[in-house]
Amino acid sequence: MANSSDSSASKLQLRDLPGDYGLPLFGAIKDRYDFHYNQGTDGFFRSRMQNYQSTVYRANVPPGPFNAPKSKAIVLVDAVSFTVLFDNSKVDKKNFFDGTFMPSTDFTGGYRLCPFLDTSEPKHATIKGFFLSTLAKLHNRFIPLFLSSMSELFTNLEHELSNKGEAYFNTISDNMTFDFIFRLLCENKSPSETSLGSDGPTFLNKWVFFQLAPLITLGLKYVPNFIEDLVLHTFPLPFCPLKSDYKKIFDAFYNSMGSILDEAEKIGVKRDEACHNFIFLAGFNSYGGNKVFFPALIKWVGAAGESLHRRLVDEIRTIVKEEGGVTLSALNKMSLTKSVVYETLRIEPPVPFQTAKAREDIVINSHDSSFLIKKDEIIFGYQPLATKDPKIFDNPEEFIGDRFMGDGEKLIEYVYWSNGKESDDPTVNDKQCPGKNLVVLLGRLLLVEFFLRYDTFDIEYGKLLLGSKVSFKSVTKATS
Structure with missing residues (x-):
């Protein structure tokens, strides 16, 4: 028997796992209704934690029951137990990505892509290694390309504010994110130069939604819960309505990623398989992740108010002036800016769930x-509770921009958004997001460019199917 404890933890009392799965079929349905309708996601996990007085317990998790027996799970909601999900010697992640189910491979060209491969499968190391080496080769383009895309974001933001009195950030951000990631992988070609035109974000939104539907609650006012549950959570949504859209996405990437696909063939990965993998990396990991992360970052910084804005302005403008521009060296000196990004990823992680199966x-x-x-x-694992563990973080429900500065920097390891510790870097032997460092970099760049241009801002925010919705009500342009 393997043991995940160290010498001090080995003295802990071995408890029976609390919780149960209820009656066959009906227990899974009841828990599914609690998750989606009666309690909501956070309430579902929090209420069971409180009821059992334990951060480890049994429960049916979504989407069950069509996914039984995988819906019968052992739930982890504290920062200590959660880390077993990163130990690939103890857990198997074959066909697990964002939940207990795997969408049809019809959505990915008929291939089981890298995110659904376990580390024990030889192809995992080959493809993830190729992801990592490709991103390493492109690293000099990250900052200039993102700054170019950001310029258009500001233009659109100010245009909407001027014409409508408010600007819906999510759509502007989505367009900017897709433009950046497409240009990065496709030799700086604009998606508008391809058959996608301006439809790339729309196609990807539908593609992501159809795959994540078992985890999503629409909450439509005039649609009874049992109808929504029947449509979204009882059977997987079919790929056929998206076939034409996905072909356009595939053709645009396939015809524009020449050098990357050439390199893939040299290491024995078929050209179309490599393209489908990069579409997933671009469309699900990068675009889908930043679709949640960027609005969350603006929401939490906006809600923190002018005091934090002034501190960010002072740090960012002082260091950019000293360094002579927005460089990697300048970014690395911005301790408050980095802390704000980590705090956003802690309090509202883009990926809330992690799933695995015990190897032994x-x-x-x-x-x-x-x-x-x-x-x-x-x-x-339900990450939003694990990264708000009160035994790790003081005032865990509160957004504290400078939480990870000074002595607080040691707490960075407990930020788990990337399917690993923030203090670790992804390798071919783990399931940590290959673009983890790029996402953090882009978050910092977003804040830097924003506060070079504006002194402060006002927003309104609420909830979306995935993440937060954010609208700007005003921005105050830089006065110095």
């Missing part, structure tokens, strides 16, 4: 107990 019998530890998980049992 393992003992995991929470802060105060140990638990036995049997071989082949499903382990399901």
